[in-house]
Amino acid sequence: MQLFFDPRTPVHIDGDVSRKSGTNEFQAEEFYTRPVPVSYLGKPVYLLTSKRTISSGEKFLYDLQTQNRARLIGEVTGGSANGTAGHPLPSRFMIGIPYERTVNPVTHTNLKLPA
Numbered sequence: 001m002q003l004f005f006d007p008r009t010p011v012h013i014d015g016d017v018s019r020k021s022g023t024n025e026f027q028a029e030e031f032y033t034r035p036v037p038v039s040y041l042g043k044p045v046y047l048l049t050s051k052r053t054i055s056s057g058e059k060f061l062y063d064l065q066t067q068n069r070a071r072l073i074g075e076v077t078g079g080s081a082n083g084t085a086g087h088p089l090p091s092r093f094m095i096g097i098p099y100e101r102t103v104n105p106v107t108h109t110n111l112k113l114p115a
Contacts (some may be wrong), residue, residue: 001060002033004069012014012035014065016083018100027105049074055081058111066106081111109115 005011015030046063047070058081064070083100101110 001063002036003038003040004045004064005033005039005067006032007035007037007039011067012105013067014059014105016100017103018083030105045046045070047072049077051075051078053080062104062111066104 001013002011010032013031013033015028017026019026019030045064046062048097049061051062051073053075054077058077060077061070061072061077062081065072081102082098084096084098086096088094103110
């Protein structure tokens with residue numbers, strides 16, 4: 001991510017909000033760019049998407065898009081960018097339960113890629 005921003009200035013990319021285990025309290029963690037020796041600042045960024053683009057790929061796309069740093073081209077993504085943990089069930093089944101949500105510092109919402 002930091003390759004596409006000014007390496008001299010930290011940029012608030014996104015954050016995750018999750019519930020503290022066994023409580024009704026929430027905690028937040030924020031993520032910022034870090035300095036890198038090479039930067040592509042000023043170069044256009046085009047990212048291809050598909051319905052199979054999910055998880056951290058969606059977060060990456062959304063964060064660059066909301067910072068006006070990339071143009072997205074392609075299909076609507078799968079819609080599964082929040083942290084989810086698998087929990088086993090009887091008869092070899094498993095259920096995925098979200099445990100955190102991403103909050104974007106620009107939109108102040110969760111991920112919403114345009115259709």
